[in-house]
Amino acid sequence: MNAQSSRSTGDGIFLSRAGRSKAALSPSQRRSSLWTIAGGVVGSTILLWIMVQLGQASNNPKDKLRPAAVPAQTAASQAVPLVLPADAQEAEFDESSRLLAPPTQGPALDVPREVLGMLDLRKRDLDRREDAVRQNEERLMMVRAEVEKVLAKNEVLEKRIESVRAKADQPPPKERLAQAQKNQLAKMYEAMPSEDAAIRLERMPDQKAIEILRLVKTKSAAAILAQVKPEHAAKLSVQLLAQKP
Known part of the structure; x- marks a missing residue:
């Protein structure tokens, strides 16, 4: 106490x-x-x-x-x-x-300037290449359009040339008419008897007789020449060989 x-x-x-x-x-x-x-x-x-x-x-x-x-x-x-x-x-x-506080964000990574410079140069190079490719594509499109125009013009010219050739190959109307008449005469000589055809050939000039013999069929021409006198038939045969068709 x-x-x-x-x-x-x-x-x-x-x-x-x-x-x-x-x-x-x-x-x-x-x-x-x-x-x-x-x-x-x-x-x-x-x-x-x-x-x-x-x-x-x-x-x-x-x-x-x-x-x-x-x-x-x-x-x-x-x-x-x-x-x-x-x-x-x-x-x-x-x-x-x-x-208890949440973790803070760490410091940002320091990228070297050399790396940044290389990346910048790379980006500029890619941009230049992209511009060059775009320009080439535009030029190709222009060239393609020009080529298509030239092809269209050539096609039109070819059609005109073909039409001109077709017209040039066709004989004049007078010649076509004369050729039609000769063909009709040759058919008539083919239809008549060979004796009658030989008599008529002997009375016409040799040039006309040769033209008729050329137009008729080979079998009909041989039958007609067989009915012509031998001396005249030989003469017509030599002229047929000498003249060009």
Whole structure:
């Protein structure tokens, strides 16, 4: 009991001194001092309780076997919550905030200027090639259009040439009429008897007789020549060989 009274007296002196110096401290220092005083009071209470338990244990030897003194501090810590100072609480809060904060983005990669320059040159080269290809395509389109125009003109000219050739191959109307009459006369000589045809050939000029013999069929010409006098038939045969068809 004397120890307890002395301890209380000391606490009172300490509190009185703290109260006198309280007016000279700033608000943050006051808060820290209050936490310090509270911690001291709690610690003193815990130590006093431990001393009382130890005194009771020394008076009763049988209680040495019971593990009552070992968890005394644990029970005291569970009964009285430990209050941390303001600075410790702020530090713990900052640490928790730092741990729970999301990870920040890392620094950007520094690309060397040489690489950037090479990429820029490559891009410019590709742009120049693209422009050249586009210009070549435009030129090809223009050349293709010109070629198509030339082909169309050539086709028109070929048609005109063919029509002119066809007209040139055709004989004049008078010649066509004369050729038609000769063909008709040749058919008439083919239809009549060979004796009558031979008599008529002997009376006409040799040139006309040769033309008729050329127009008639080979079999009809041979039958007509067989009915002509031998001297005249030989003469007509020589002229047929000499003249071109």
